[in-house]
Amino acid sequence: MRAQDVMSTKVVTVSPDTAISDLANLLLRHRISAVPVVDAEQRILGMVSEGDLLHRAETDTEHRHSWWLSLVATVEDTARDYVKSHGVRASDVMTGDVVTVEEDTSLAEIAQVLEERRIKRVPVTRDGKLVGIVSRADLVRALASRPKGEPAPASPEGDQTIRQTLLQTLDSTGLVRTGNVNVIVTEGVVHMWGVVESDDIRNAVRVAAENVPGVRGVESHIGRVPPWAWVG
Numbered sequence: 001m002r003a004q005d006v007m008s009t010k011v012v013t014v015s016p017d018t019a020i021s022d023l024a025n026l027l028l029r030h031r032i033s034a035v036p037v038v039d040a041e042q043r044i045l046g047m048v049s050e051g052d053l054l055h056r057a058e059t060d061t062e063h064r065h066s067w068w069l070s071l072v073a074t075v076e077d078t079a080r081d082y083v084k085s086h087g088v089r090a091s092d093v094m095t096g097d098v099v100t101v102e103e104d105t106s107l108a109e110i111a112q113v114l115e116e117r118r119i120k121r122v123p124v125t126r127d128g129k130l131v132g133i134v135s136r137a138d139l140v141r142a143l144a145s146r147p148k149g150e151p152a153p154a155s156p157e158g159d160q161t162i163r164q165t166l167l168q169t170l171d172s173t174g175l176v177r178t179g180n181v182n183v184i185v186t187e188g189v190v191h192m193w194g195v196v197e198s199d200d201i202r203n204a205v206r207v208a209a210e211n212v213p214g215v216r217g218v219e220s221h222i223g224r225v226p227p228w229a230w231v232g
Contacts, residue, residue, distance in 0.1 A: 003110060003124045004103040005160060006142045007132030008182045009167055011123075013038045016045060016091035020056075023048060023090055030177070031195070034121060037094045042129040046094030053093065055085050100125045101134070107142060110134055137193075138182065145184045145191040145219075158214055159185040165212050166190065175204050181222060183209075188216035195223045 013036050014023055026035060027050065034049035087093050100123045101110055113122055114136055124132040163185045170176055181194035190209045196202050202222050209218045 001107050001142055002103065003101055003105045003107075003132070003134050005163065006107065006138045006182075006184050007103075007124045007134045008138070009132045010171070011036065011130060011133045013042075013130065014048070014090050015039070016089065016094075018090040020053070020088055020090070020093065024053060030180070036098070036123055036130060036133070037090050038130055044098050044100060044123055044125065044130055046091070046096045047098050047123075048090055048094045052084070052095060055081075098123060102126070103131065107139060111139055114139075138184075141182070141184055141191065141193050141221075144221075145186045145189070158188065162188070162190065162212050162214050166209055169208050169212070170205065173204075173208070175201060175208065181205060188214060189219060190215055190217070191219045191221065193221045195225045197225060199224060 012026060012030050012032060014026065016037055016039070018026075018037075023035065027033065034047055036044050037046040037048060038044055083092050099113060099117055099119070101113065103124055103126055105124075110122060114120070121133055121135040123130055124134060163183050166183055166185075170181060176194070176196055180196065181192060184191045184193075190212070192205060192209060196205065202220065202224055205222060206218055206220050209215060209220075
């Protein structure tokens with residue numbers, strides 16, 4: 001299997017000028033822990049994670065160096081810490097030099113990147129533009145979707161067609177919130193993961209999957225979160 005077989009295609013993004021308060025609310029509203037920063041052409045400029053928002057002046061959590069550490073800290077270190085804790089836009093706090101993968105990158109290669117870089121997710125690009133994102137959870141879901149006792153075969157073209165058709169259906173009908181449901185198809189069996197707001201929506205998503213030509217079965221791992229639990 002490759003990145004295109006498991007990646008989430010509805011990626012929540014922000015612009016470099018997005019306000020920090022809006023960015024924080026976005027993370028909460030979509031129940032995600034990081035968001036790519038992109039330009040008008042969807043080229044990745046950086047990433048902002050919850051970790052980038054830990055030390056902020058608004059919450060009185062900014063870095064306070066001990067006297068001995070202050071002796072070795074450079075002016076540049078102090079300047080970077082100040083911008084990180086007092087900056088007002090995404091470009092001030094984002095982590096640059098983002099590692100990315102292509103759509104045809106194997107899951108084995110992605111797992112190695114996540115481990116070596118000690119990151120939880122990696123953006124997927126096509127011609128330098130963001131088209132999806134693969135997280136550690138997506139790799140675990142791919143493993144859980146495999147038929148028991150059988151080796152992992154190469155991803156058939158039919159599985160990719162089923163996945164794209166279902167994702168387009170969910171998008172066009174507005175059944176789920178952006179990025180809240182991901183799909184993995186293995187040998188014609190659709191595995192769905194994520195959270196929705198009601199049993200009715202969960203059933204509608206299942207029916208949508210069952211109606212895609214070529215589907216041999218549907219395994220729904222979708223949880224339900226009541227509407228009042230959503231932030232924003």
